[in-house]
Amino acid sequence: MTKLVSIFSLCSLILLMGVGCTEVQSVIEEVGAGAQNVYEHFGEGYSSDEGSPEEVTELTRFDGAHVQGNGFSLQVPENWLVDASSFTDRSSTGARLHGWISNGVSNDAYTDPDIITITIKDVEKEGRTQNEIVSEFGWDESDIDARVQFMQEYAYEKYWITAADVSVKNGAIEINGAVVPRSEMRCEKTCYLEGSAVTTVLYAIEGDELVYLVSVATGTNEQTDVFLAQAEEVIKTFVISE
16 A cells, blocks of 8 residues: 555656556556555546545445445455545546555555455446446457557567457356446456556446446466455445445
């Protein structure tokens, strides 16, 4: 939570801003809660315009395992960490960040292979269906080519990857009787400018006016599926209270 990204990482994010805010969002999500300072200074094109701020969103732990957010709650293992975002504006993608939940403190500024990070956001529907929002924020086969092309253009040679090193899988799980889309991108090699190989899973939980985007990031290794299963058990406790 207290790790700071390197000067090179910040420069990389500035470079990415010329490519598009989606790339910036992807890098930030993969480095997880340890880069909260990047969210606050560079994060996804957050507006600095003055005006009436939105209601402050803050994750709060009650009774050990119970975590309450703005419009939702979930059950989190008592030894896991809860880190609320202090930023209240929506990003250029329309997402509002609530905060992070993780199973420990990262020993790496980018991706610690032993750490699970759950990021909670929401996005306003604005006439879009749940599946349309999943298509916008999740992944499909076209994202494999885009990721490989990006790395081949911007990364050092030692991070060279091909389409065989990236896979995408889409499906659904049930949460409190509702079908929740699940979108996964798994990188067998480093497919972002910083850090190690990462697997990311996005769950889109539908409310009346909002869709909650709950994502999991962890290292790609022999523990990946175990960690993803642990995170999914937490996400299955997600209850919308709006």
